[in-house]
């Protein structure tokens with residue numbers, strides 16, 4: 133039994149920002165996962181563990197094959213599904229992934245022991261806010277999939293560890309569509325995330341040192357390409 137996530141968890145992941153029939157079409161027509169990835173995906177769905185949704189899986193296959201990143205950083209491992217997906221489709225990559233939830237870490241370790249056959253993945257245990265300061269590597273691909281209100285808090289440090297030309301992908305950035313509403317219409321419990329995401333957009337979307345794209349896929353992806361050696365965000 134997995135205890136970290138209840139049936140009512142991940143509210144925004146169940147509010148697609150694209151018409152439901154299109155979401156269904158994508159999820160039923162894109163190539164299914166095979167083997168261990170299919171098993172881990174099914175386990176996550178059974179236990180309400182929030183992993184990337186199927187259209188994002190397909191997009192990541194394409195990104196990994198096209199970009200062939202050598203050094204990947206992921207914030208938010210959960211049970212290791214997206215890390216194992218990236219490892220499979222970027223077989224030359226080394227992946228550092230961070231999580232702080234002991235239950236998720238336990239399950240991720242089991243999955244990595246069993247399925248990370250090329251030993252590509254290194255799991256760092258603890259809060260990303262502390263761990264990212266100690267990173268000793270430059271990354272060409274970063275996947276941000278942790279607490280949404282903290283994306284903007286992590287980003288200045290993350291940017292120091294991304295190569296010029298590197299890509300940062302943020303998952304779940306539309307809050308099921310709330311992001312486009314005035315704050316008074318957003319549930320009180322969701323307002324910290326709302327403010328954090330707005331700060332993230334304000335600091336990045338038109339930044340001269342970044343190329344930004346917002347993709348209405350799943351609950352929304354933000355893609356940032358780091359165009360210069362040093363990118364400093366203004367407050």
Ligand SMILES: C[S@@+](CC[C@H](N)C(=O)[O-])C[C@H]1O[C@@H](n2cnc3c(N)ncnc32)[C@H](O)[C@@H]1O
Pocket residue numbers: 182183184207208209210211212213214215230231232233236258259260261277278279282
């Ligand atoms: C959406 S899940 C990650 C799903 C995974 N990327 C996948 O698609 O297979 C988010 C994870 O981020 C972790 N997390 C949230 N905030 C964090 C933080 N500040 N530091 C480390 N991990 C964090 C949670 O414990 C959770 O396991």
